Amino acid sequence: MSKIGASIIRFSLQQRLQHGLLALSVLMLILTGFPIKYSTEAWAAYVIKLFGGFANLFLFHKIFAVLMIVSAAYHIVWLIWTFIKRGPSWEMIPTFQDFKDAIDHGKYLLGINKNPPQYGRYSYLEKFEYFAVIWGVIVMGFSGLLLWFPGMFYWLPRWAFGVTRVIHSNEAFVCMLAVFVGHFFHVHFNPKVFPSSMVWWNGKISAAHLKEEHPMEYQQLIASNPELRKIEEYESRWYRSKPLIYAELVVFLGLFVYLLYTFIPLFLQGII
Ligand code: HEM
The missing domain is CATH 1.20.5 (Single alpha-helices involved in coiled-coils or other helix-helix interfaces)
Structure with missing residues (x-):
């Protein structure tokens, strides 16, 4: 992690590229998937027209599905490459402390605890989101491929295709809520970062913001780089x-x- 002015690089270019590919593919899959589900609704007809007809919309759904699979493969290759180059990293693995943090966070939000939990590089919510994405990509990927290539799965009973469609459809809904409500609140709508955290764009977070959101990581950083102590007070202009x-x-x-x-x-x- 290097220092740029009063900012720290939180996401490397590689991580931003992976995030960008995943974000683009998932947002486009939501945009092209829900008009398939609600094709008789007026709003869906509008989106279908925008894509030049139902066949085109469906084609785009498949193109962005391939992009999502590519982004997952890219992430796996990157994980292997960083493992070979830098050895194992346990930063993303949930620990007992994360469960304790989740309870303490709840208590803080209810006003029982005075201070929020002190997170390290990744909070329990960020770890949870990461594994939810892995789960979502596996479920949506396998169910989608089964619906796309039913001929390859001729040995499955007929009802399995009906069940797969229900799974694909309902998990899509969960995925949309997780992105638009959970994730977007965390990185866009939260008044502390509104209208957007810039980490996904330029990779940077200010030292003061890092101190507030990831105090344990900040403490580790100033131990090796005391200059980071000189920070301006951080407050988003939307905070209040x-x-x-x-x-x-x-x-x-x-x-x-x-x-x-x-x-x-x-x-x-x-x-x-
Ligand atoms: C590798 C990933 C994916 C593949 C291969 C894929 C493929 C497909 C296919 C083939 C269908 C048509 C199903 C049918 O015959 O009725 C479909 C429908 C749909 N897809 Fe995907 N999809 C993928 C990912 C996603 C994602 C990430 C979302 C949204 C978060 C999504 C949302 C939907 C929705 C809402 C439908 C309509 C389901 C219904 O009719 O009830 N898909 N997808």
């Missing part, structure tokens, strides 16, 4: 913006109520 905070509260609460309204009847249908 009441209109932004209230607008986000309304949007997220609205979404939460809408999801309850949609899923509770579905859930009850299953047990009554």
Whole structure:
């Protein structure tokens, strides 16, 4: 990790390229996948027209599916390459401390603990997100390929294709919520970084922001580079913006109520 002005490089160019490929492919898969699912709705007809018809939309879904598989392969090759070059890294592996951090974070949000947990290079949420992406890519990839090439899976019973379609469709919904609500809150809508953290773009995080978000990592860094102690106070200009905070509260609460309204009847249908 090197220092640039008052900033630290958090994401290398390699990591930004991998993130960019994954982001582009997943966003385009969401855009081209949901009009397939809701093809009779007016908004879906609009998107289908934008792509020049249903066949084209479906073709784009497959093209971006290939891109997603390429980005996963790229990540695996990069992991092997960094393992050979630098040896093993355990930074992403969840530990007992992460479970403790999750509980402490909950207590902090409820006002029981006065201070938030002190994270190292990756917080428990970031580790969780990483493994959720691995899970999502495996589930969406295998289910999608089975639906794409049913002839290769002729030995499967007929019902397996129906089940796979339900899995692909529902996991797509989970994936969309995880990206637009969970991930986007973390890196875009959180008033501390609004409108966007720049790590995905230029790889940089200010030393002051790092101190606030990853204090354990910051402590390790200043031990080897005392110059990093000279930091300006960090505060996003949106951090105390009441209109932004209230607008986000309304949007997220609205979404939460809408999801309850949609899923509770579905859930009850299953047990009554
Ligand atoms: C390697 C990755 C993927 C492949 C090969 C793939 C392939 C496919 C195929 C072949 C279909 C048509 C299924 C049918 O016959 O009804 C489909 C539908 C769909 N895909 Fe994907 N897909 C992939 C990833 C994704 C991702 C990441 C998302 C969104 C997060 C997504 C969202 C959808 C949705 C919503 C549908 C419509 C499902 C329905 O009709 O209920 N796909 N995909």
